[in-house]
Amino acid sequence: MTVSQVSSDIGRPYEECGVFGVWGAPDAAALAALGLHALQHRGQEAAGIVSHDRERFYQHKGLGLVGEVFGDQRTIATLPGDAAIAHNRYATTGATLLRNVQPLYADFEFGGLAVAHNGNLTNAATLRQALVRRGCLFQSTTDTEVFVHLIAISLYANVLDRLIDAVKQVKGAYSLIALTEDGMVGLRDPLGVRPLILGRMPGNGAWVFASETCALDIIGAEFVRDVEPGEIVVINAGGLRSIKPFAESGSRFCVFEYIYFARPDSVLEGHPVYQARKQIGIELARASAVDADVVVPVPDSGVPSAMGYAAESGIPFELGIIRNHYVGRTFIEPTDQIRNLGVRMKHSANRAVLEGQRVILVDDSIVRGTTSRKIVDMVRAAGAREVHMRISSPPTIHPCFYGIDTPEESKLLAATHSMEQMRELIGVDSLAFISFDGLYRALGYENRGAAQGHYCDACFTGDYPISLVDRDGALVA
Ligand code: SF4
Structure with missing residues (x-):
């Protein structure tokens, strides 16, 4: 199969999206909906939130603007918990299918994992073909699912090591937020082409990841810093940890x-x-x-x-x-x-x-x-x-x-x-x-x-x- 055949099978790869995550705040899903609202300019075709209440995951996704998908308080009420990650999707023609709407959620042997990602992998088709040959069954046409399968087949024992294993195999420009049963992870590609920032809410000290600072402002969170190129920031009950699995290679932030x-x-x-x-x-x-x-x-x-x-x-x-x-x-x-x-x-x-x-x-x-x-x-x-x-x-x-x-x-x-x-x-x-x-x-x-x-x-x-x-x-x- 040629590259172009693979590409056309999975739809056009280009997408620009907004991502948001919050850890440690009551009503996390409501905050996530507000964050998505502030990031609406980054994607207007679909929106999704996955929350976790320290027992199980909940998700709601839909096509349309954030207000259309999450405007009803009853929808937010179906997403309990103090942790949530969220995604605004922009997709080109043909790919606006509900199964492509993020965050993607999957059950693994180590527990559940939700992933929301902004950007584009430049080796997505290559990896996808290799994964399909290994028997992976893809449910969507998004690059995000490549991460999910790489995590699933990784031989490392814990979720963090599997995630690091996955990011070392992908090439591209991306920011990613993941939610596990006991933590939230935010990371940027080694050159930091796509944005991701870290914030914190005054009062309860909840941690926030977002594509842009405007999503902090809407919920009254304070800017802490940009996630660094190639950095993996892990937030859990033990606090915040920074992991740098790549050799330092500078920054090539998108000037556009x-x-x-x-x-x-x-x-x-x-x-x-x-x-x-x-x-x-x-x-x-x-x-x-x-x-x-x-x-x-x-x-x-x-x-x-x-x-x-x-x-x-x-x-x-x-x-x-x-x-x-x-x-x-x-x-x-x-x-x-x-x-x-x-x-x-x-x-x-x-x-x-x-x-x-x-x-x-x-x-x-x-x-x-x-x-x-x-x-x-x-x-x-x-x-x-x-x-x-x-x-x-x-x-x-x-x-x-x-x-x-x-x-x-x-x-x-x-x-x-x-x-x-x-x-x-x-x-x-x-x-x-x-x-x-x-x-x-x-x-x-x-x-x-x-x-x-x-x-x-x-x-x-x-x-x-x-x-x-x-x-x-x-x-x-
Ligand atoms: S500068 Fe241009 S080519 Fe580079 S990431 Fe931004 S839009 Fe893409």
Whole structure:
């Protein structure tokens, strides 16, 4: 069997999700539902919680937004206990099946185990094929189940050693939270590409894991620290223990979390996301100034950068596009048709701001270009005299294999078109992207060189820091 056959059998591998876990708090499931609510932007197709009351596990999962799955207090009441882990799922087309919704739960000889994971394994198909050959029966198409089977077949005696055995076999970008009968475990991949933070609740001292700090804020928990790249943090009745099973290999945190994915009120790896986005806008204004009357963000992720651009340029910031917040994010809806529909449903032009004006539009990225084109058309239809587009990421020219859904290279506008062709296709008077130096200056470095080796920016550079085992054909037919 070839790699591509395996891949298509298990569905597209890309997913970006939110994870949350709490240990030692009464009403853990209610806290987990709140945490998921704060992480809703990371996945909107399904949500799940597994709780434990020191006797047995309970679970509830469903398709839809957190409010739809856990909005009823009676549902939370079916999840007793002082420990819970939770997951928001985003999946591409075809894979939104209830059996794929996390956390995944399994009974082992050592007891029950629930696992929730965010990211993507780059050797999932390879491992899956080997596991299937050994007789493992997969119930879902998620990478998470690979962890579960690796733990199941491990020859180590206790669950922690089995988990370490499993993470040593996987390759990829992931954060993972696991719940056992007597502990909660949080871990990050050896390069820390995907985020995971540790927090603690004042008063009862309950420990919390979450993808982003905004999930601590909603429950009043305090930020303790980022889980380190390659670190396994174990929490149980004996307190907290840190295990580092990998040789130190630095950090390659996903720079796109700052540009688009994370919530602006989160702090990731010590950098407030809002400040980073605003500073990117300042850098954009310095590098690609143009005469205009208004700076208009494409809401919501373009807002802080547009504020930075306006502050630096002295051009007024105006809400020339109004977003309807009751529609899911365009970027993570599954088909072109829905995506296009989503833009019309989601954004409206504010004619009072745009008519007769020279407009600078600030957006976070251009992926396929279809969304940008529609927004520009809408702004022109509302009477804008000129439209200049400024983008707070470098051109996206490669797909992400580490957990952010991006189309293949041939569908990425910047991979297949020159700057002038893109400008023409999108229909703007001028187009500019943040430079690499500007991006990294916004994150506090002198220039790109100074940040070299600290971040993953592979979708802009093609410099993939983790080997792409499945893609590069390590799988033997
Ligand atoms: S390839 Fe891009 S989106 Fe993917 S982890 Fe790297 S920086 Fe993030």
